[in-house]
Structure formats: C-alpha cells, structure tokens
Amino acid sequence: MVEHRPWLTFLTHAILIFGMLLLVIPIYVTFVASSHSLDEITAHFSLLPGTQLVENYTSALSVGPRDVGATVGTMMLNSLIMALGITLGKIFISLLAAYAIVYFKFRFRMFFFWLIFITLMLPVEVRILPTYKVAADLKILDSYPGLILPLIASATATFLFRQFFMTVPDELCEAVKIDGGGPIRFFFDILLPMSRTSIAALFVILFIYGWNQYLWPLLITTDESYYTLLIGIKRMLDVGEGQAEWQIIMASTILAMIPPILIVIFMQKQFVKGMTETEK
C-alpha cells in the first residue's frame, strides 16, 4: 500500500500472532500433556514439556490403552489403510467415469452424469441407517472394504476431472487417432500424465478427508482389530466412572494429527489448489 502507518503495521502483526496462538494453543497443550505422566496431568501439570514423552508414545503404540483391545499402532495402520483406500479408490473410479463421460458418446450418458451429481446431496450423515443396513447385508461390517467402499463414490472428484478433461486440446486426441491409437492408449499415454497435478491436489484433499472419517467407522466397527485411531480415542475417553488414561489419550491424539498435518505442510501448494478447485 502507498501510505506508511507504523501503528497499523504493528496492529496487523499483533492480530496475526494472537490468531495463530489461538489456533496453536490447544495443540500445544495436548502435546505437553502427552509428555507427562498421568499423575502429573491430573495434578495440574506445568506448561513445559515433561519427561515421559518417549514412554507414553511407546506404550501407546506397542501396548495400547487399557480396555480398548488394540494398540494405537494397529489403529493407526487401520486409519492409514482406510485413508489410502478411500483416496485411491475415489481417484480411480472418478478418473474412469469422467473419461467415459467426456470422451465417449453413449446411451444414458447424461443419465449417468446426473446420477453421479446426486451423490453431492447425500452425505453419509443423512442416510446412516439404511447405508448401514446395506453394509450389513453385504457382510462387510468389520472389514476394510466396509470402511472404504461406501465412502468412495464422489461427485466432486468426477467433476474436477471432467472440468480438466474439457480443457485438454482436441488436437492431442486427433493425433493419437491418426497414429492409429485407441482410447486406452490415449488415456495412458496422454491423459493420465497430463492429469498429474490434478491427481496430486485431489490426493491431498482426499487423504485428509479419509483419515478424518469418524461417523462411518464408528457405526460399522465393533471388532477392535478394525478400529481406526479416531474411534479408538473415543473409546479411551469412555471410561465411565474410572480414570481416563490421559497420557495415552493425548499421545494418541497427537499421533492422529501428525499424518494429515504433515501432508498439509509439505504439500501446501497442492493442498491450496485442491481446496480451491474441488469446492468450486
């Protein structure tokens, strides 16, 4: 800006720093708590890191919380399988569907398009009971397909790819046809390599979406060996009259935040691109 207003510049930074602290403090307190013993936590611990950091994390990862029946290590693995399954599944089926809708003319094309479009309007939260019933009938409760499949249909990913395919010059497709190549060759040699950045952006957004799923895993997992980490944390909190193992809960909470936060920080460019493009 043209003018110089030192006061306003000071205020700007003050507000930003205050806002950042507000966003960071809950996470910082959790981190500090995860480095103290249970006795220290219940006796109002200091806000400096304690000495139990390594013990708490190793015991969470290898021994696991009491009364839950699975280690945090196993639950993290389940979360990872679910997140990757949802991410890759969504990208895979959306790429194919968008390819068909953009590059082929066939009966019911628009009907299929609208069918996919409708899924935008039906988040899992509004149809939980009947979806649960379908999963039960298919016998995929307490299984990885059960955690993944119902969540992989996505109109947004299909739209994003469709949008992108529309911008790919027709000449490329013509060139492949002149060379005698068919749709499969065009897809693998031209379209897929060109979609790399869109795929990367979607990957970031979808991984976070998948890792953070809560309601659906809560409904369909009763067997501890399929608990995802978020469900495990909720179970650790539900101790009734007993004393919650706060040091383990806090360590697990930090572990639950690490993968998506790392992805956002290290793939920030793709994250921002994914956010602004999928939401349009």
Added chain:
Amino acid sequence: MEKRVIFKHKLLPYILVAPQIVITLLFFIWPASQAVYQSVLQEDAFGLSRTFVGLANFAYIFTDETYLRSIYVTIIFSCSVTAIAMSVSLLLASMADRAIRGATTYKTLIIWPYAVAPAVAGVLWYFLFNPTIGIVALYLKIYGYEWNHSLNGGQAMFLVVITAAWREISYNFLFFLAGLQAIPKPFLEAASIDGASPFRRFWTITFPLLSPTTFFLIVMNVVYAFFDTFGVIHVITDGGPNYATNIMVFKVYHDGFLSLDLGGSAAQSVILMIIVISLTVVQFRYIERKVYY
C-alpha cells in the same frame, strides 16, 4: 460443453462408468430411497412387522418436543459457528493480506488446523475445558467461575461452538485470503490517494468486492455445522446435558442406532436430505451468478 473429437466404442464407456455407478447405486441411491420408504412405515425394532402409516412419522416428529428442541439447537449452533468462524477468519485474512513480512509463515500456521479432524478437535478442547483436569476450567475456577459443561447446557453449547469454529477458521481463511488477493489494487490505491482511511477502504471497497466469497463461505459453513460436526458433539457432549447440544444429525444417529426408532430416524433423514438439497441448489445458483456477473 461437448468434445468435438470423441472415441466410438460400444462397450468400453459402460465399463468405465460401471464402478462409479455401482457404488453410487448401492451406497447412495438405494439407501436414500430406503430412507424415504421407511419414513412412511412403522416398523418394530426387530423388523418383524411393518405397516404403512403415511406421513404419521413426520407428523409425530414435528410434535415431538425433543425434535423441535433439536431444530432450535441446530439453528443456534450453526449460526454461532458460522458467525464466529467467518468474522475471525476475515479479520485474520485481511491482516495477512496487509502483512508484507512473514506472510507465508502466517499462512502456513493458520491453515493447518484444517487437517485436524472434527473429532480430534473435540478431544483437544474437551481436554482444555475438562471440569476436573482442564487448565482453562482450572483458571476459570481460580477467578471464581464454576465451569462444568457436563451439567450446564449453556457452557456445553459454548464449548462445541468454539471447537467447531476453531477448525473452520482455517478453511475460511484460505478462501478469504484468495478473494482478497484477487481484488485489483488500483481501486484501493485510488481510494487512499483520495484520503480514505484503511477502515473506510475496507468497508466501501474490499468488503463489497468480497461478497461472492462471503456468500459461498456462508453456505459451506452452514453445511459444515449441520453435518460435519458430528464428531465434535459425539466426543464432547454426546448431545447433552439434557439435549442442550443435540443437533439434528446427532439425533438421527441417536434415534436410529441407540433408540432403534427406525421410522422416526428415517423421517429425520429425509428432512436432512431436503436441507442438503436446498443448500446445494442455493450454492449452484450462486456459482451460475458468479460465472455471468
């Protein structure tokens, strides 16, 4: 919007759309139609008998006091979350837009809470405000304010609103910042040469030009508050105390899975679907406007 060059193949396109269509039919269309179907039936909890009751389930839930309370709670909750998350993030975004030094650092540190799951955000804030061990609750007690959100409904609502808004600030910040950076600088420079103060410039130029972003975010925030905050509620309050935070999505879950009231839960699902559909329509009309204005 059609491609000029296309492939001709009889079978391939059907094979390509098949996975998506199968998943959609199986897990979206069929369950949704089941919800509509069940909402007009009365079924016992064991599924042994069902009778057609017309709109009786709807009539029942709209006279049910806990449901009306739940609608009221949802409105208060989503309005508060939207108002807080939007105003804080607009403030932060316009500051970050001004800041020349450290702009990237601020941006990184402000956007990453978006990666935190709502349920995890719930754990973070639940821990801070835990009546027996939370440090905020402790300090409040030292200053003479008794905090116990498991007994006091107003406090419980406050806590879930703060938690839900906390996470949404990052999301709004990202879009507001992008919107602010897209505003042509000459407008603002001209105004400042005319002697308009920064606050005046903000309200007369920046804010009106930002209105498409603001409108989009209002819709997205309401959707978030309605549907994605299940984890927050489930972790912190379980809808309590005394239904004070029993938002509609939580009630569908509770009635369907814990009380096994299938017809009532299905009727509530149908109402939620109508809400999502209207919000989606509103949002799409806005996108059309944005394209042509």
